[in-house]
Amino acid sequence: MLPLRRLSAACRRRGLAQFATGIPREAADAVVVGAGAVGLAVARALAMAGRDVVMVEAASSFGTGTSSRNSEVIHAGIYYPPRSLKANLCVRGREMLYKYCTERAIPHKRLGKLIVATGVAETAKLDMLLKSAKDNGVDDLQMMEGSQAMEMEPELRCLKALLSPSTGIVDSHSFMLSLLADAENLGATISYNTAVISGRVGDEGIELHISESKELENHSIGSPVLPQIVLLPKLLINAAGLSAIPLAKRLDGLAQAFVPPAYYARGCYFTLSQTKSPFSHLIYPLPEDGGIGVHVTLDLNGLVKFGPDVEWLDGKMDDMSCFLNRFDYSVNPTRCSGFYSVIRKYFPNLKDCSLEPGYSGIRPKLSGPGQRPSDFVIQGGCPQYSWAG
Ligand SMILES: Cc1cc2nc3c(=O)[nH]c(=O)nc-3n(C[C@H](O)[C@H](O)[C@H](O)COP(=O)(O)OP(=O)(O)OC[C@H]3O[C@@H](n4cnc5c(N)ncnc54)[C@H](O)[C@@H]3O)c2cc1C
Structure with a gap:
């Protein structure tokens, strides 16, 4: 019909x-x-x-x-300002989502994630994240020394890390x-x-x-x-x-x-060509303007991808093309040079030419470049x- x-x-x-x-x-x-x-x-x-x-x-x-263009991560609720809708809904929604996935046998995994500080200046930011996460009711975070984190993840390099055991991944489809x-x-x-x-x-x-x-x-x-x-x-x-x-x-x-007002920020992913994952946890640097940093994501099939980066778009598109989802989702291979330098801060053994263009997604945002993130x-x-x- x-x-x-x-x-x-x-x-x-x-x-x-x-x-x-x-x-x-x-x-x-x-x-x-x-x-x-x-x-x-x-x-x-x-x-x-x-x-x-x-x-x-x-x-x-x-x-x-x-x-279908995201990291498929079940977030713990760490980054958002205390008492914001984002914080409250993420913390409550995360447990509802795990329960729903378990009841319905939806593939998911509570992998845990490490947010890492790779420079001295970043360690204070990690402390601030821990404090705001606690205010949000995320009460299972563990601050660890770099040596402890690197014991868990031998390919990782960092000075300090915050472990979030309740972060996971889900088969979004x-x-x-x-x-x-x-x-x-x-x-x-x-x-x-x-x-x-x-x-x-x-x-x-x-x-x-x-x-x-x-x-x-x-x-x-x-x-x-x-x-x-x-x-x-x-x-x-x-x-x-x-x-x-x-x-x-x-x-x-x-x-x-x-x-x-509408703002749009494209995020590209590059996949790792080697088949065996170097990490068993999700690995995140500290958040950046417009995103939460080029992180390591694993999916349920074991594919390792890095991303998403942040590329602000001018958002000018006619409405009908917008309704038909005719956004530009191409991944420009030249963007990967920026990926190598960011990733090597926490994964120095990343080999040359090991990243391949993956896919991209576009974030609809209520705040633009340089503005405070909105709720x-x-x-x-x-x-x-x-x-x-
Ligand atoms: C790069 C990236 C990474 C992300 N990573 C994560 C993550 O790890 N974890 C997480 O929780 N969230 C993540 N997100 C956010 C998450 O993906 C979104 O919040 C979520 O998918 C939004 O779903 P939605 O239903 O609002 O939008 P969409 O999935 O875009 O659905 C909107 C639907 O509306 C339809 N539509 C549009 N216009 C019309 C029209 N005029 N008439 C009828 N239908 C129309 C479209 O075809 C589409 O199917 C990420 C986002 C991006 C961009």
């Missing part, structure tokens, strides 16, 4: 159709835009709370955006598949190849203009794309990831004060203005 017919049929099955002339208009209960890790988790939670959920996803499958299955088992439906292109927010409620993604593919920049269906949801969750802000800007009637923003309270960026 065509995606829009499926979407329409899903609303009709629930007795929500409103018949009108011209473009069909369908009432809906809760609409989640975007089926990445965030959209799927929200859809599952709404379905568990008894809502009728429709997920609208522009791609042909779930989780093809940032959710299996995780998302499980969230989707939970949501669908509770009656949620998903429409792939279907994009929200614009909408309207007003006293009468929310209107979402929806089109098949293939209609977006050949449009010329600046020309209008016409919706093929209008959805009228009681609740809208904007979980469109990199497109969340461009989409929010296309919701007519939504006060601009609700739409934060999550959850707007809502009034159902008309509920959205998640």
Whole structure:
């Protein structure tokens, strides 16, 4: 069935159709835009709370955006400012995630990670990290001398290290598949190849203009794309990831004060060509502006990768290409020269020519280069203005 017919049929099955002339208009209960890790988790939670959920996803499958372009690390909650949403949600979410993965047999591993200081000036920063992590409720960190850490990891060089035993890795695809299955088992439906292109927010409620993604593919920049269906949801969750802000800007009637500025930072990974991993823990340098440092990540198949670095992008892309995830994910091989020098600070035996271009992901950010990292923003309270960026 065509995606829009499926979407329409899903609303009709629930007795929500409103018949009108011209473009069909369908009432809906809760609409989640975007089926990445965030959209799927929200859809599952709404379905568990008894809502009728429709997920609208522009791609042909779930989780093809940032959710499949990351380090797959289950973070402990170390870096965020105390009392921030990021700190509170990460510490609580980490244990919920481990529990969920265990219950559902989702592949994951509590590998532990070492954050390392390689120069004298860095050791004070490590002490500060320990203090803020404790304030966040991360109470299992262990500060160790370099010799102790190097005994655990013979290829490592450092003066001091902070061990985080509760950091781990997860198979993000299996995780998302499980969230989707939970949501669908509770009656949620998903429409792939279907994009929200614009909408309207007003006293009468929310209107979402929806089109098949293939209609977006050949449009010329600046020309209008016409919706093929209008959805009228009681609740809208904007979980469109990199497109969340461009989409929010296309919701007519939504006060601009609700739409934060968007910044984008690409992160590239290089993989290690040798098959045997030199490390058994994740190894992190100290955080840098815009990221948490070019670290060593292992995945569940034993692949060793280094990254992500931080490359601020100008973020200028037309909205339709953005909705189709046409971002530039290429990994420029010349960036690897910067990787060698950073990695050799903690892994001096890294051989020349042992790094190969891997993949990249793009971080949607609320703060730009040189600005203080911002916290999550959850707007809502009034159902008309509920959205998640
Ligand atoms: C390099 C990098 C490394 C990271 N490492 C980690 C890590 O180790 N651990 C961790 O916890 N987090 C990590 N993150 C963050 C994590 O990946 C993201 O927080 C998470 O994947 C975001 O999920 P999402 O659902 O918001 O976005 P996405 O996965 O991008 O999903 C958004 C979805 O919306 C769809 N969409 C967009 N526009 C429209 C539209 N108009 N209509 C319909 N659908 C639309 C897209 O097709 C996409 O499927 C990392 C991020 C990056 C970039």
